Amino acid sequence: MRRVALVRLRDGETVPFEQHRVRDAILGALLAAGSDDRRLADEIAAVVELFLEKTFFDEIPGIEQIEDMVEKVLVDTGHAAAAKAFILHRDRRRRLREARDARHEQFAPTLFDNRVLRIDDAASGRSTPFSRARLARSLSSDGGVPREVADDVAADVEVRLRNAAVQRAPASLVHAITEVELLDRATPVDLRRRAAALIPGQDLAAAVYRRSREGGAPVPAVASRELGAAALRCHALSDLLPADVARAHLDGELHVHGLGSPTSLDAATLRPDDIVSGVAPGSGPRAPAEAARSGRRLASALGRATRHLGAAVVCGVRLRGMTEAFAALHTDASRDEVAEDAWQLLLETAADPGDDPAEIDLTPRGGAATEFAAALLRAHARRDGLPARELLAVPTVVLGDAAFGDAESREVLRLAADAVLRGARVRFQFERDAPSSPSAVRAGRITLNLPQAARRVGRGNVEGFLRACDALVDTAMAGHVARRELLSQVAGAPGGTLAPLLRGGRGRRPFIDLSAATWSVGITGLNEAVAHLSGFELHEGDEDVLRVARRIVSYLSLRVKEAGLAVDVRTTLDADESADVAARLFAVDGAEEPGDHSDAYPEREAYTPGVAVRETAPVDLLDRVECEEPLHASLSAATLRLRLEPEDLGGPDGLVALLRKLLRTGTPRAVEIVTW
Amino acid sequence: MVRRPPPPPPLRGLESVSLTAWEGRVAAVLQLQGCNFKCPACVVPHLVPQVFEGGTIPLESALDTLYRRRRWLDGVVIAGGEPTLHEGLRDLVRVVRELGLRVRLHTNGSNPDALRAVVESGEVSSVAMTIRAPLDPTYAVAVGARVRLAAVYESVEILLRAPGEHEFRVPWLPQVVETEQMVSVIRMLAGARRVVLEPAPDGSPGRRALQQVGRTAGAYVDSCVLAGRPAQDFGARGRSRSVPS
Ligand code: SF4
Numbered sequence: 001m002r003r004v005a006l007v008r009l010r011d012g013e014t015v016p017f018e019q020h021r022v023r024d025a026i027l028g029a030l031l032a033a034g035s036d037d038r039r040l041a042d043e044i045a046a047v048v049e050l051f052l053e054k055t056f057f058d059e060i061p062g063i064e065q066i067e068d069m070v071e072k073v074l075v076d077t078g079h080a081a082a083a084k085a086f087i088l089h090r091d092r093r094r095r096l097r098e099a100r101d102a103r104h105e106q107f108a109p110t111l112f113d114n115r116v117l118r119i120d121d122a123a124s125g126r127s128t129p130f131s132r133a134r135l136a137r138s139l140s141s142d143g144g145v146p147r148e149v150a151d152d153v154a155a156d157v158e159v160r161l162r163n164a165a166v167q168r169a170p171a172s173l174v175h176a177i178t179e180v181e182l183l184d185r186a187t188p189v190d191l192r193r194r195a196a197a198l199i200p201g202q203d204l205a206a207a208v209y210r211r212s213r214e215g216g217a218p219v220p221a222v223a224s225r226e227l228g229a230a231a232l233r234c235h236a237l238s239d240l241l242p243a244d245v246a247r248a249h250l251d252g253e254l255h256v257h258g259l260g261s262p263t264s265l266d267a268a269t270l271r272p273d274d275i276v277s278g279v280a281p282g283s284g285p286r287a288p289a290e291a292a293r294s295g296r297r298l299a300s301a302l303g304r305a306t307r308h309l310g311a312a313v314v315c316g317v318r319l320r321g322m323t324e325a326f327a328a329l330h331t332d333a334s335r336d337e338v339a340e341d342a343w344q345l346l347l348e349t350a351a352d353p354g355d356d357p358a359e360i361d362l363t364p365r366g367g368a369a370t371e372f373a374a375a376l377l378r379a380h381a382r383r384d385g386l387p388a389r390e391l392l393a394v395p396t397v398v399l400g401d402a403a404f405g406d407a408e409s410r411e412v413l414r415l416a417a418d419a420v421l422r423g424a425r426v427r428f429q430f431e432r433d434a435p436s437s438p439s440a441v442r443a444g445r446i447t448l449n450l451p452q453a454a455r456r457v458g459r460g461n462v463e464g465f466l467r468a469c470d471a472l473v474d475t476a477m478a479g480h481v482a483r484r485e486l487l488s489q490v491a492g493a494p495g496g497t498l499a500p501l502l503r504g505g506r507g508r509r510p511f512i513d514l515s516a517a518t519w520s521v522g523i524t525g526l527n528e529a530v531a532h533l534s535g536f537e538l539h540e541g542d543e544d545v546l547r548v549a550r551r552i553v554s555y556l557s558l559r560v561k562e563a564g565l566a567v568d569v570r571t572t573l574d575a576d577e578s579a580d581v582a583a584r585l586f587a588v589d590g591a592e593e594p595g596d597h598s599d600a601y602p603e604r605e606a607y608t609p610g611v612a613v614r615e616t617a618p619v620d621l622l623d624r625v626e627c628e629e630p631l632h633a634s635l636s637a638a639t640l641r642l643r644l645e646p647e648d649l650g651g652p653d654g655l656v657a658l659l660r661k662l663l664r665t666g667t668p669r670a671v672e673i674v675t676w
Numbered sequence: 677m678v679r680r681p682p683p684p685p686p687l688r689g690l691e692s693v694s695l696t697a698w699e700g701r702v703a704a705v706l707q708l709q710g711c712n713f714k715c716p717a718c719v720v721p722h723l724v725p726q727v728f729e730g731g732t733i734p735l736e737s738a739l740d741t742l743y744r745r746r747r748w749l750d751g752v753v754i755a756g757g758e759p760t761l762h763e764g765l766r767d768l769v770r771v772v773r774e775l776g777l778r779v780r781l782h783t784n785g786s787n788p789d790a791l792r793a794v795v796e797s798g799e800v801s802s803v804a805m806t807i808r809a810p811l812d813p814t815y816a817v818a819v820g821a822r823v824r825l826a827a828v829y830e831s832v833e834i835l836l837r838a839p840g841e842h843e844f845r846v847p848w849l850p851q852v853v854e855t856e857q858m859v860s861v862i863r864m865l866a867g868a869r870r871v872v873l874e875p876a877p878d879g880s881p882g883r884r885a886l887q888q889v890g891r892t893a894g895a896y897v898d899s900c901v902l903a904g905r906p907a908q909d910f911g912a913r914g915r916s917r918s919v920p921s
Contacts, residue, residue, distance in 0.1 A: 622693045622748050647696070650903075654695030657750065661702050665747050 004052045008062045017061075022048050025070060025086070032085035048073050117161055120250045121171040122237040123230060125259070126588045127250035130174075132158045139178065153181045168247070170238065222354045229260025236262040240486060245479040252452060252588030254472055255581045256479055257445040257522075258314040263490045263498055266520065267315040267442040268512070272325035275301045279511045281308035281501055295329045295341030303348020306358055309511075312498050315442075316356035319349065319393070322376075323361070327368035335371075342375035343386070350387045358393040359427070364403055364412040371408075373397070377415040381422060389424060396427040396670075404660050413659065417652035420673050427639070428671045430663050441512050444483045446476040447522035447576040449585045450529035450552070451607055462533055462548055466555055473521060473556070477563045477571075480519040484569065487514060518636075519569050521560045522576030524585065525607030526552065526631070527614055538627045539617040550630060553611060557634040572636035575610030582609040611638060621648075621658075629668040639670040646675050682763035686710065686732040688723055692741055694753070698780045698802065699843070699872075701750035704742055706768075711757040713784055714820035715808060717849055719877060723757040735768075743775055751778035751801065759783060760790035769799045780804060780841075785831035786823060795838045802841035805831060809853050810860045818852050836867055845903075847874040848881055855881060855889045862893035862900065871911070874903045 006014045023045035030041055048069050052061055055069070067090055074083035117130040136154035139145045145153065157177050161169055207226040236259045237246045249256045258264055274280035276292060282304040292298075302319060309317045322345070330338055351357045362373035379386070380395055397416045403409050416426050453472060457464035491502035491514065501511045526549060531537045536545045557573040564571030576582075583606035590597040608614045611631045613624050621642060632638045640662075649655050655673065662668055689707035691697070697705045710726040711718075718724060742752060752772045759765050760783050769779050780802040783791060794800050809818035811825045835842040846861050847853065853861075862871055871894075873886045886902050887910070894900035894910025901909050 620693050622745060625748070648694075650696030650699065651901075653700040657700050657702050658695055661748055661750070 004049065004056055004061060006060045007066065008060050010063060014060055019045060019049055022066065022070060025067075026074070026082070029070075029074065029082040029086035029089065030079070032089070033079070033081035035082070044073055044077060044079070047077065117158075117166070118168045118251075119171050119174055120168055120237075120247070122234040122246075122250070123171070125233060125237070125250065125584070126252065126591070127168070127247070128591055130158065130161065130169075135174070135178070143182075145182070149185060153178060153185065156181050225354065232262060233259040240482065242478050242482050245475055245482065248472070248475045252449055252585050252592075254449055254476055254479075255447040255522075255524075255576075255585060257447065257581075261314060262483070262486065265313045265441055265443050265487075265498070265512070265517070266445045267318065268309050268313045269318045269320050269440040270302065270305055270309060271319075271321045271440070272298065272302070273321070274511065275305060279509055280305035281312075281511055292329075295326050295333070295337070296344055298325065298329060299341055299344040299348050302345065306349045309501070310351065310355060310358070312501055314356075316351060316358045316393075317349075318359045318361070318396075320361045321363075323363045323365070323369040323373050326372045330368040330372060333368075335375075338368075338371055339375045339379065342372060343379045343384075346376065346379055346386055346392055349393045350391045351393075353391065357391055359396050360393045361396050361398050361429070362412070362416075363398045363400075364409040365400075366402070366406060366408060370412055373412045374408075374415055377412065377419055377426075381415075381419045381424060394425050394427060395419075396429050398429045398431050399659060399663055400431045401663070404656075404663075410656065413656045414652040417649075417655035417659075420655060421646055421649060421652060421675060423675060425672070425674075428659055428673075430668060430670065441514075441517040442520050442572075443487065443514065443517040444480055445520040445522050445574070445576070446479050447524050447578075447581055447585075448472045448476065448556075449525065449589070449607075450523055451525040451532060452585070452589050454529035454532035455589070457533075459533065459535060462551070465529070465533055466552070469552075469556060470559060473559050473563050476521050477567050477569065480569050480571070481567050484514070484519070517570065518572050519564070520572050520574045520636075521556075522574050522581075523553070523556060523611065524576045524578075524582050524609055526575075526611040527608040528601075537614060537617065539613045539619045539623060546627060546630070549611070549627075550634075553631045554634040573634065574636050575612075575631075575638035577610040577612075577639055577641070579606060579609055582606040611635070612641060615641075615643065625662065625666060625668070629662070629666040632669045633667045635669065637669060639672050640668045641672050641674060643674045649673075649675070681767065684735050684764045685759065685762035685768055686728070687735055687738055688728060688732055688757075690733060690738045690741060692745060693748070697753040697755070697782075698751055698804075701780075702748060703751045703753050703780070704745065704749055705753045705755055706738060706772075708754065708756045708759045708762060710761055711784070712761060712786055712821065713758070713823070715818065716820050717847065717876065720757070735771075739771060739775065742772065742777065746775055746777060749777055751780060753780045753782060753804075755782035756784075758786065760787040760794075765790065766794055766797060766799070769794060769797075773799050778802075782806070783831070784808075784819070785828045788827050788830035788834060791831050792834050795834055795840070798840075800840070802843070803835055803838075804843040804845060805835060806845040806847065807832070807861050807865070808847060808849070810857050811864065814852055814857065818849055832865065836865075841870075842868070843870045843872060844868050845872045845874055848876055848886070850876065850880065855885050858889045859893040862889070863896055866896040868897040870899045870901075871897045872901055872903050 004017045007017045008014050023041050026044050026048070027036075027038060027041035030037060048066075051069055051073060052066065055061075056065070071083055071086055071090075074086055118127045119130050120127040132154045135157060136147070136150040139150040139153060140147045143150075157174065160177055161174070204227065207223045207230075236256075237249065240262055241249070241256065245256065248254050249259070258266060270280060275298065280301070306317050306319065326338075326341060326345075330341070345360070349358045349360065360376065362376060364370040364373045377395055380392060383389060383392070386392060395416065397403075397413065399413075403413060416428070419426050448469065450469075453468040454465050457468055487498070487502070490498050493499060502514060503510055527538045529552070530541070530545060530549050534541060534545045534548055538545065538549060553573075560571050560573045586601070586604070586606045611628060613619065613627050617624075619627075621644070624642065625640065628640055632640070659671065662671055686709040687706060688709040689705075691705040691707070694703055694705050697703050707720070707723055709723055709728050709732060711724045714724060722728075742749070754765070754768065754772075759781060769781075772779050778801040779799065781794060781800050782804045783806075785791070785805045785807065791803070795803065807828070809815040811829055815823055815825060815828070832844075835844075844865050846858050848855070848858060858873065865871055873889055875881065875886060883902065887908070890900050890902065890908075890910030895912050897911050898913045899909055899911035901911070
């Protein structure tokens with residue numbers, strides 16, 4: 001016997017038959033009759049389906065026929081009270097429908113009209129299913145409309161949207177229709193303020209009154225920047241990005257970084273050569289010669305360039321090759337002079353409040369370089385006369401085998417470890433092969449929401465998941481291509497922050513070569529994706545589970561490369577470790593199926609960022625390392641974040657021993673150790 | 677008559693990774709049941725009784741864990757209780773060595789014969805010995821049991837003479853081993869290659885007091901550091917190096 005697959009709606013359109021709608025209707029009737037037996041509802045629904053299959057084996061049933069069948073089965077199985085409730089409910093809906101049809105000469109949504117209407121809200125950066133109740137609530141609470149009028153208006157807005165037969169509509173359209181409906185009813189409501197920027201009033205207020213710190217005064221510049229970013233995000237989502245990329249962002253399938261500043265770059269690297277050759281932003285004609293004279297001048301030239309560049313990138317600037325450059329100027333400097341220059345560099349490169357801090361690479365390769373690295377770490381730890389720690393550039397100690405060789409380099413490591421023990425942020429980057437020279441600029445980043453894709457394909461369907469990822473990667477590439485287009489337009493336009501960086505000037509080559517920039521595809525929530533596919537989180541699973549994780553990451557790394565080649569974009573696959581992105585995607589998915597989500601993730605507020613094991617997982621240090629580090633081999637950027645109690649670290653020697661092991665035994669790209 | 681091999685030591689705990697048990701090494705810790713002391717400040721009192729009703733961890737499963745982890749480990753620390761009480765200690769050391777891992781032994785120094793045997797076998801790479809008081813009647817108070825002081829002294833001698841790595845741990849104990857007593861313990865250890873000053877679990881008597889001990893007596897030994905603190909070496913060798921504050 002053929003299963004009932006389709007249902008004909010009242011307007012003649014056919015939609016897929018969904019058994020749970022029948023069950024919900026029966027459960028509603030049972031509830032009205034005073035019983036909440038879900039099993040019974042399931043059973044009756046199964047009987048209804050069986051009868052439908054027998055009766056409609058060669059035709060598509062209409063809604064009326066299905067409703068008749070529900071009624072009949074309820075009566076036949078002796079649930080008279082429920083049958084009566086169902087009949088009354090049908091009757092009430094029929095009358096309502098007739099009244100509406102008389103007015104609009106159109107059909108109204110019914111019990112079985114399952115077409116989800118999505119509202120794209122660019123201001124909040126997500127899309128949500130249309131909810132009549134929510135609209136009515138916000139009309140009566142924000143707009144002061146009486147509740148009955150609000151209900152009526154919301155119902156009519158829904159009818160209008162459904163009559164238009166659209167599946168998605170921008171929030172601005174809903175606002176406009178609502179206003180028309182209110183005007184129709186001559187309900188005077190001042191909605192002007194709500195609609196001004198299409199940014200919810202409470203978000204505006206929050207930005208305006210936000211304080212930089214406890215007890216501090218609100219910072220107007222920060223408010224302007226945040227609100228400017230919100231408006232630009234709306235613009236980017238509605239006008240700049242291709243429609244399917246914007247939609248995928250709003251639905252949480254992926255996250256496009258930097259929407260609040262669409263003409264910025266994602267990250268950039270600054271090298272001393274850039275100063276010396278005069279291409280660094282902000283350097284005047286005499287800068288190269290000046291910078292070559294003393295460490296102090298080099299530090300201030302670097303500071304100037306960092307500030308210029310910082311205005312054009314979303315994530316902070318990374319300063320490479322610092323130890324070597326300063327070492328060259330420190331051949332016969334005293335210890336105090338070295339310390340002074342290191343202090344100066346930290347001061348000059350400190351970020352403004354609200355911006356991401358820069359990163360400074362330290363490569364302790366002996367001699368003056370090691371001395372400078374040690375001096376910078378000491379200055380960072382003491383912070384005498386320097387801005388707050390979160391604004392200071394983060395020292396990144398680059399470790400090659402030589403780092404454990406001589407006593408001085410070990411001393412640098414001990415200093416770095418000591419700083420970690422004192423609660424400072426220090427990164428350790430492993431350099432196994434020849435020193436890599438990745439591109440100076442990461443132009444953009446789009447992160448894939450792996451858990452959502454995995455949830456959609458269901459348990460065990462790894463192949464299906466990889467196909468879903470294929471589609472996501474293609475969408476991400478379309479986003480990158482559109483962004484590249486936009487950036488090249490900006491390069492051609494006069495003025496702006498980015499134009500001089502992309503164009504160069506006065507016979508100099510441009511600082512940024514857009515064709516050499518990389519475009520990153522990030523992944524986040526691998527742990528939850530694996531849990532959806534295999535039933536186990538990364539730390540709980542055996543070798544098979546880890547194999548699935550490795551397969552996903554290595555497949556994606558190839559797929560991303562391939563997709564990049566197809567559109568001539570240099571791509572990388574990275575772990576996106578941003579907690580904000582993991583939290584946004586988690587919230588978007590949660591709004592979709594609130595019940596399932598809170599069951600699946602009790603007491604959670606975000607997915608596990610990147611490819612990490614859940615932070616609260618009951619595993620020891622080495623279990624965590626063993627799960628995560630093999631994944632790094634397929635990623636261009638990933639950081640192993642280890643949270644340790646200071647007591648578990650003992651002294652700096654414990655940490656140094658751990659770093660040595662990680663460098664020599666595993667393949668992690670970078671490590672960040674966080675103490676509680 | 678065929679001599680039966682001694683039973684394996686009763687294994688009560690396995691800490692699969694520790695960065696503190698063997699300074700500068702990533703190590704696992706095997707904890708053996710039973711101790712002949714009853715130190716009032718003992719941090720592992722559950723390991724003190726000779727017999728534990730709740731059963732022990734099968735040696736095979738612990739070795740299996742060590743085997744799986746071996747590429748991440750520098751070594752294994754065998755601690756207690758007091759490991760030298762068990763006849764099967766040497767066999768245990770040997771099987772751990774067979775996994776390709778180095779071994780450190782933690783001892784209270786009350787059993788010099790057993791200690792000599794393992795040290796002379798050359799299979800133990802490092803020995804950490806805790807000296808709880810100066811060698812006078814306070815020792816019995818500090819360890820809560822009768823103790824042969826000559827045995828403790830002999831153990832110190834064995835370690836000072838043996839060529840391998842050693843570490844003497846000198847804990848502070850309120851009213852029994854104050855900073856003054858710690859100084860006299862360090863003097864007794866003159867020539868030791870490494871001494872670690874341990875505060876009480878609550879951190880007393882404080883960093884400054886222990887630094888004072890280091891400054892006063894550290895020069896008698898090569899290296900004298902405060903447990904768990906950023907490197908500040910008061911030993912003769914450490915003083916010659918530049919040390920960050
Ligand atoms: S020697 Fe160690 S295990 Fe034995 S009682 Fe003293 S502290 Fe506890």
